Amino acid sequence: MLEVEGIHTYYGLSHILFDVSLRVEAGEVVCLLGRNGAGKTTTLKSVMGVTPPKRGRIRFNGEEIVGRPPHVLAQMGMGYVPDDRRIFPDLTVRENLEIAAKDPAGHRQWDRDRVYALFPALREKEPVKGGHLSGGEQKMLAIARALMGNPELLLLDEPMEGLAPLLVRALEEQVLKLKAISLTVLLAEQNVHSALRLSDRCYVIDDGHIRFQGSVLDLKENEEVRRRYLLV
């Protein structure tokens, strides 16, 4: 579904990603593991068209997408959950979801009721302004908001970051539910345990380079990669 081939991305003059390649097949949950500042967020933003790569190719469902603006990619079926949540603070929970509603493929899997079923806490907070939610609630809302767009491919940037352990488990459950309905997910994580529980395959990124790729089992057995690049 997603093929990233040798992309180089810059922030201004600084070169962030070096020849990054990865693939995500339909129905897979693929994890991009790495420490803070390794290039996970930049990789997702490159895919989403927020920081387009200067070189390299990205194909989504076979179409070349480098250079297309984010709103077009979203219309093509990409959803993005930023690591800093970016909930609209002046809009209520309901409004945050309403403005995100779209259905590009026309199969209408997600609507407000379904995302409330996935995150019951949000239903109770429906009239509350986004800016008044707790961090955990904002994480849930950020995911719910992306789902309202009925994406084929969901780019999840560190959904567990900064959450209490209990919430991490709860959120993992929700992501597993998404996996069960075979939503395709590219998940950026630094929490190795979460990532391994959730994903089918992983890539390890460090300093803007992909250092490892393989199945979850491969990574579990590869002590050296984990020690060198992931600090576990």
Added chain:
Amino acid sequence: MDLSVVGSQLLVGLSRAMILFIVSAGLSFVLGVLRVPNIFHGSLYMIGAFSAFSIATWLGGQSTGLWLAMLAAPVVAVAIGMIVERALLAHLYRREHLMLILFTWGVMLILNDLVKLAWGPTYRSIMPPAALQGSASLLGIALPRYNLFLLLIGPLVAVGLWLFTQRTRIGKIARAAAVDQEMVAILGINVSRVLAVAFLVGCYLAGLGGALVAPTTSITLGMDHSIIVDAFLIVTIGGLGNIWGALVGALVFGVTQSLGLLVWPQFAVVFPYLTVVIVLLLRPRGLLRSVW
């Protein structure tokens, strides 16, 4: 001092404040959503007034013509504003504020010359529609009917704008875009189109203010300068980007102006500005919450 004089002066001040509110609300909305300090907002107000004159004259100056002029003049302002937005401004949104001020100021100068070419340097004036001529009494105070009409229109515009931002999808998106345009785009929304609609609303309010002020004043070159200074002050004391702030600011401004006339007529023009200074000393970010 006669209380009814104070009363009628107050009501005149309030009705004047309604026009200030309509223009300032447009300026504030554009400032809040697009982050553009639009100096040529005042030019669109002037164009609204001149267009009201021309349309009314063209239609024969009768009552229907005057009503139609009120409806159509803001559309002229919108058309001109949108040409500037689509052709030029839409490509500059990400520039720093100084550049935007210089750009919109330049457009103001150009529009000023175009107005001079189109209408010449002479004063123009129109009558209010027949139904709004003469005076009526409110709470025992005689007041021109047209001022009463303005007192009615102001709150209607406020409610309309509130409904637009709170109840329509595009209004909600505009509120979201005021905070984080990139995230709005990530949701699959064409932000450029949203900004254009928000700008259109701003232009419409400028033109509407011009059309409404036309029967109360002499329509002339230079009305763009005076309104834009007042509107920026109102938006600043009200709280940038806050529609209700524009209402409060306009009321403060309009009422101090008209009551100043009673207290010290020679210096009346100073009072609103003095009030602005006092408000900003006490609340530098404005009376209501600024979105900036």
